[in-house]
Amino acid sequence: MRILLACLLKSEHCPRARRFADLLSESHSVTLLSGGVYDSHSVKNLVISNCHTNPVEKLYSFGLLLTGSFQRYLERKNFCSSVPDDYDLVICHDALLLPDLIKRCSAARVILDAREYYPRQFENNIVWRLSFARLYHWICANFLSQIYKGITVSDGIANLYEQQYKVRFAVVPGYPVYHDIKPTPVDEQTIRLVHHGVSNANRALDVMIDAVQLLPQEYSLDMYLVPADQRSYESLCRKASRAQRVRILPPVAPDEIIPTLNSYDIGLFVPPPSTVNLQHALPNKFFEFIQARLAVVVTPLKEVSEQVRQYDIGVVAEDFSAEAIAAAIQAMDIAVLTYYKQQSHARARELSMLALRAKLEALLRED
Numbered sequence: 001m002r003i004l005l006a007c008l009l010k011s012e013h014c015p016r017a018r019r020f021a022d023l024l025s026e027s028h029s030v031t032l033l034s035g036g037v038y039d040s041h042s043v044k045n046l047v048i049s050n051c052h053t054n055p056v057e058k059l060y061s062f063g064l065l066l067t068g069s070f071q072r073y074l075e076r077k078n079f080c081s082s083v084p085d086d087y088d089l090v091i092c093h094d095a096l097l098l099p100d101l102i103k104r105c106s107a108a109r110v111i112l113d114a115r116e117y118y119p120r121q122f123e124n125n126i127v128w129r130l131s132f133a134r135l136y137h138w139i140c141a142n143f144l145s146q147i148y149k150g151i152t153v154s155d156g157i158a159n160l161y162e163q164q165y166k167v168r169f170a171v172v173p174g175y176p177v178y179h180d181i182k183p184t185p186v187d188e189q190t191i192r193l194v195h196h197g198v199s200n201a202n203r204a205l206d207v208m209i210d211a212v213q214l215l216p217q218e219y220s221l222d223m224y225l226v227p228a229d230q231r232s233y234e235s236l237c238r239k240a241s242r243a244q245r246v247r248i249l250p251p252v253a254p255d256e257i258i259p260t261l262n263s264y265d266i267g268l269f270v271p272p273p274s275t276v277n278l279q280h281a282l283p284n285k286f287f288e289f290i291q292a293r294l295a296v297v298v299t300p301l302k303e304v305s306e307q308v309r310q311y312d313i314g315v316v317a318e319d320f321s322a323e324a325i326a327a328a329i330q331a332m333d334i335a336v337l338t339y340y341k342q343q344s345h346a347r348a349r350e351l352s353m354l355a356l357r358a359k360l361e362a363l364l365r366e367d
Contacts, residue, residue, distance in 0.1 A: 001028045001364070002086065004108070006101060007093035008048060008079070010036035015254055015284060016115060016174055017093045023357050033083060033097075049081040065131035070138045071099075080104050089148075089364065095136055098143050109148035111363070114169065117160045120276045124202055140165050149363060154303045156280025172359050174284040176291045178352035179258050183293035183341035186265055188334050189218055194264040194294070196224035196257065197285050199233040202278065203271040206236060209243050210322035211270075215329060220245040222264070224252055261292035265337060266329060270299045272320045282307065291348050295340035297328050311351075313343045 005021050007014040011034045021032045025042040032038050033046040057076075064073040080100040087108045092098050095118045102110055118136040122128040144150065144161070150169035152158050158169040195208055205223065212221045223240070225248055227233035240246045252260050261267065267289030273279045282303040289296050296314035298304040305316040317328040332340065349355075 001088045003028050003030050004033060004046075004083065004087040004090045004101075004105065005030065005093065006033040006080070006083075006090065006097050008035055008096060009094075010034055011038035012036070012254055014093060015176075016113065017091075018254070019175075019177070019353055019356070020091060020093075020113075020360065023353060023360060026357075027361075031087075033080065046082050049078050062131060065135055068134065068138075070135050073135065074099055095139050098139055098147070102143060102146050110146070111149045111151060112144070112147050113172075114150060114152045114157065114161065115174075116277050117157050117280070119164075122202075123275050151363065154280050154282040156303055157277070160276065160280070170363065172356065172363070173282060173351075174287055175352050175356045176258060176284065176288050178349060178354050179262075179291055181259075181262055181293060183338075183345050184263055184265075186334050186337050186341070191219050191266070191337070192264040193219060193221040193266045193268055193329070194224070194261055195221070195268045195285075196251070196261070196288075197226065197283070198228045199225045199236060200229050201232040202274050204274070204320075205232075205271075206239055207272075207320070207322050207325065208268055208270060209236075209239055209246050211325040211329065212246055213243055214322060214326040217245070219329065221247070221268075223248045224250070224260070226251045257288055258292045261288060261294060264292070264294055265341065266314075266332075267292070267294040267296050268298075268325075269304060270297065270317065270320070270325050271301070272299070273301060287351055290344045290351050293341050293345045293348065295332060295337050295344065297325065299325070311343065311347050312340070313347065314340050 003024055005017050007017040011018045021030050021043045024030050031044040031046055035048050037045050061073055079097050083104050085105055087105050090101050090105045090108045090110045091113055092101050092110060093113045098112055119133055119140060144165045144167045150167055151172045152169045153174050155171055158171055161167055161169050208221060212219060237248050240248045269286055271278050279301060280303055281301060286304055290313060296308055298308055299317050299320045308314050308316055315328040315331050317324040
């Protein structure tokens, strides 16, 4: 089968598309359309067309969004001009590409991989709500009915699409590559906490710094952050520099995430329910913590808290405050912390791409 996977970003910033490409290329002819070149012997490359990034064009494009000229906006972007119409299956990892892919790949079955509930992706930003939120709603309202299937990362997000647009989405979690490693021993003198991901104001990352200041001296926190929101990132860096036992470090390469995390003890995913996507989040980092054989501490968000309890891999904080997060961390003595790390070790295989392969192939076989 000839398969096209498509994402707007460079492949290193879209691990899900990269993982799908690697898996499917084992038994199919796979091409990845992205914002850059994916260095792979088994995956062919296409690069997203010129997206008119000069300031005048950006201003004009924004005006098209404000006036509701969504079709014209996408025609000017012309994201998929390099895509031939000779694929059997297309997996679209960014909803902005969906209209063009449906048009250009008219003979192919198109699957939308909705990693977010796109119409409310950045709902706290009023400028975004007046522009891209309306564009995403228009895309969903007009093109979801034309897809072969939809997939997403959590039950909550799948339910949102079904409620609003009457299209059912299958859940395919963001499982990472399986790593044949073991949990590191816990040193009671140095208990290491870690978080990695994008610096975004919606995620209230500073609460982790506050929580660590409430903990005894043996606890430390490292944060590997991608500075997507520069203002938020700089504010966080200033706060960390004034705090004790907190470091903000550069992001590591995708293939180095799990080996790097393996040296830690506890992975933190503790955002507030500030957006509907965070309320239903089941992010890659959660499964990367498990794959790295860490104990996990989360806030009482529905999806992640259910997973923590189901797999018995950590603690759910009572609420979203720094005090509750610190209490959840301290609830684990050395024996309990070691137990949770072993539980992640026991679940690592079933929550890896080894299971994802079967899910993907089952989706391709279904009528």
